[in-house]
Amino acid sequence: MAVLEMKQVRKIFGSGHTEVEALKPTDFSSQQGELIAVIGPSGSGKSTFLTIAGGLQTPTSGQVFMNGTDITKLKEKQRSAIRLKEIGFVLQSSNLVPFLNVKQQMRLLDKVKKHNLPSEKLQELYQTLGIHKLLNSFPSDLSGGEKQRVAIAKALYTDPSIILADEPTASLDSDRAFEVMEMLQEITTKSNKTTIVVTHDTRLIDYCDKVYQITDGRLALQTEQAQS
Amino acid sequence: MFLAWNEMKNNKLRFTLIVGVLLLVSYLVFLLSGLANGLEDMNKAAVDKWEAQGVILTEESDVNLPQSSLSLEDYDGEGADEFASLAQISSIATSGDNKSNVALFGIHADEFIMPDITEGETFQNDNEVVADASLKEEGFELGDELQLASTEEKLTIVGFTDNAKFIAAPVLYTDLQTVHKVRYGEAAEMYKEQINAFVIRTDDLSNVDVKEALEVVDTTTFIENLPGYSEQKLTLNFMIYFLFVISAVVLAIFLYVLTIQKISIFGVMKAQGISSKYLANSVIAQTFLLAAAGVVLGFLLTMVTGFFLPDIVPIAFNYLDLLLYGIVLVFVSVLGALFSIQTIVKIDPLKAIGG
Ligand SMILES: Nc1ncnc2c1ncn2[C@@H]1O[C@H](COP(=O)(O)OP(=O)(O)OP(=O)(O)O)[C@@H](O)[C@H]1O
Ligand SMILES: [Mg+2]
Numbered sequence: 083m084a085v086l087e088m089k090q091v092r093k094i095f096g097s098g099h100t101e102v103e104a105l106k107p108t109d110f111s112s113q114q115g116e117l118i119a120v121i122g123p124s125g126s127g128k129s130t131f132l133t134i135a136g137g138l139q140t141p142t143s144g145q146v147f148m149n150g151t152d153i154t155k156l157k158e159k160q161r162s163a164i165r166l167k168e169i170g171f172v173l174q175s176s177n178l179v180p181f182l183n184v185k186q187q188m189r190l191l192d193k194v195k196k197h198n199l200p201s202e203k204l205q206e207l208y209q210t211l212g213i214h215k216l217l218n219s220f221p222s223d224l225s226g227g228e229k230q231r232v233a234i235a236k237a238l239y240t241d242p243s244i245i246l247a248d249e250p251t252a253s254l255d256s257d258r259a260f261e262v263m264e265m266l267q268e269i270t271t272k273s274n275k276t277t278i279v280v281t282h283d284t285r286l287i288d289y290c291d292k293v294y295q296i297t298d299g300r301l302a303l304q305t306e307q308a309q310s
Numbered sequence: 311m312f313l314a315w316n317e318m319k320n321n322k323l324r325f326t327l328i329v330g331v332l333l334l335v336s337y338l339v340f341l342l343s344g345l346a347n348g349l350e351d352m353n354k355a356a357v358d359k360w361e362a363q364g365v366i367l368t369e370e371s372d373v374n375l376p377q378s379s380l381s382l383e384d385y386d387g388e389g390a391d392e393f394a395s396l397a398q399i400s401s402i403a404t405s406g407d408n409k410s411n412v413a414l415f416g417i418h419a420d421e422f423i424m425p426d427i428t429e430g431e432t433f434q435n436d437n438e439v440v441a442d443a444s445l446k447e448e449g450f451e452l453g454d455e456l457q458l459a460s461t462e463e464k465l466t467i468v469g470f471t472d473n474a475k476f477i478a479a480p481v482l483y484t485d486l487q488t489v490h491k492v493r494y495g496e497a498a499e500m501y502k503e504q505i506n507a508f509v510i511r512t513d514d515l516s517n518v519d520v521k522e523a524l525e526v527v528d529t530t531t532f533i534e535n536l537p538g539y540s541e542q543k544l545t546l547n548f549m550i551y552f553l554f555v556i557s558a559v560v561l562a563i564f565l566y567v568l569t570i571q572k573i574s575i576f577g578v579m580k581a582q583g584i585s586s587k588y589l590a591n592s593v594i595a596q597t598f599l600l601a602a603a604g605v606v607l608g609f610l611l612t613m614v615t616g617f618f619l620p621d622i623v624p625i626a627f628n629y630l631d632l633l634l635y636g637i638v639l640v641f642v643s644v645l646g647a648l649f650s651i652q653t654i655v656k657i658d659p660l661k662a663i664g665g
Contacts, residue, residue: 133660133663136581138581138659138660138663139660159585162580162583162584162585162586163583163585164583165581165582165583166582166583166584166585167583169583171581171582171663173578173581173663177578177581177582177663179313179575179578179579180320180575181316181317181319181320181321182313182316186312186316189312190312190313190579190584191582193312193313193588194583194584194585194588195583220320236582248663
């Protein structure tokens with residue numbers, strides 16, 4: 083079964099004169115272990131696609147299935163619960179809580195959700211992300227790259243089935259950007275996640291299994307690489 | 311609690327300020343409540359001492375003791391468990407350099423208005439009085455001879471009792487005849503049946519049967535009609551209630567500003583799937599902690615102040631009142647927080663994460 087599946091998903095903003103079809107009717111599906119890139123110019127509908135996939139907004143029409151559940155039919159409260167359980171967001175800007183240190187960022191998730199990664203796994207994650215020495219630091223003391231890595235740790239800690247990343251490397255220099263992509267790649271394959279990365283940085287697509295191009299709201303599969 | 315606590319720990323200055331404001335508001339509330347209490351006591355302590363349920367006065371007196379004039383024969387105790395006669399007159403007593411307003415209570419020594427003697431002995435002869443102990447603080451002593459304004463009669467303090475103030479004046483207890491002499495001078499004999507009221511103890515005031523032109527008022531009504539009593543009480547209570555509103559509004563504003571500043575953080579947490587309920591609870595918990603801290607500190611400051619205030623400031627704390635006011639303060643503060651909750655619920659996570 084597809085982890086994430088979209089059927090004829092369409093999003094229109096405004097009406098009449100100001101009507102914008104941000105997403106033309108789109109079919110999409112992704113499987114476990116896939117790292118997918120969505121690229122496209124500014125204003126093409128990348129974020130719209132990603133936020134609909136993540137249940138942050140509902141499409142004008144069409145259905146979004148997450149592990150078989152149609153989330154477009156759910157109320158915000160239920161979608162919020164699904165986001166917590168199934169989705170890890172990595173955002174362009176930092177999504178860390180400024181008054182919590184790295185360890186506490188994870189503990190906050192313990193407060194709202196049971197069954198997160200066991201502590202050995204978490205330590206391992208810290209190691210992999212290279213933030214194990216920063217556990218007592220607050221976001222304001224971290225560099226952009228470190229923040230992004232903590233954000234990734236946070237997204238993975240709840241052990242979601244889907245990781246959605248919007249320009250995760252935007253605030254990083256090339257080396258760091260490649261590192262982050264490597265990490266996402268490793269985690270996706272190792273722990274069987276579905277990861278969708280939205281970016282306009284075409285250098286990152288080498289890490290991905292599938293690349294979709296989005297232009298004026300139309301999503302099209304561009305390349306599919308042999309699974310490594 | 312986790313979020314609330316860590317946020318406060320990391321923004322000490324900001325939250326200390328909020329606690330400071332609440333501290334001052336609750337300090338003011340507690341002091342005012344103490345003052346209201348103290349003033350009440352000053353007015354009615356002697357009445358509380360009666361432990362009576364009602365007072366019989368003339369109808370035309372309009373529940374005003376000095377204006378009520380009746381005769382010892384007007385009531386025979388029908389429907390009451392116990393009753394006592396009272397003649398009251400206000401005056402100014404002077405002894406040497408000491409001078410004080412006083413309320414003279416003319417009573418029968420064998421009736422229940424007769425107070426416990428804490429020092430000296432009870433009055434036995436005419437012109438002997440048992441005085442409220444507060445007169446001691448003003449320099450009066452046992453054996454002092456008191457000169458009263460507007461009469462030739464001289465009174466002698468033979469004993470003291472405590473907590474006997476009536477309309478802010480210390481009470482002098484004496485027999486009826488002495489009061490008559492003070493009031494009517496030579497004509498005292500003619501008016502010897504004259505008193506101002508009967509005080510009654512009974513389980514049920516409605517059983518008390520009085521003659522035409524007399525009325526039975528319950529003690530609470532009697533106290534509320536003491537001159538200035540209700541006005542004072544109302545003014546102070548109004549201030550206290552207003553402070554409740556102020557603390558709610560101040561806290562609402564503070565929290566609202568803090569919430570607005572945190573919209574994007576809340577939005578990010580909501581995007582992640584953390585429920586509005588959790589965030590709202592966190593704000594409530596935070597408000598509760600801040601308010602409780604402010605109120606407790608305000609209480610401590612009040613106690614310290616009470617300790618250092620000079621005795622003439624009529625302040626008396628009723629701890630039950632303080633507890634109640636403290637709870638109300640915390641409660642209205644939390645109400646103020648509800649205003650921000652609505653903002654949190656409305657935050658669209660989509661906007662917070664940017665597109
Ligand atoms: N809430 C909205 N109301 C109206 N129009 C919107 C809204 N959100 C997006 N749009 C429009 O939909 C189109 C797609 O927007 P979207 O944010 O998905 O683009 P994007 O590919 O993420 O761009 P960027 O790379 O700049 O982030 C744009 O034309 C945008 O103006
Ligand atoms: Mg975008």
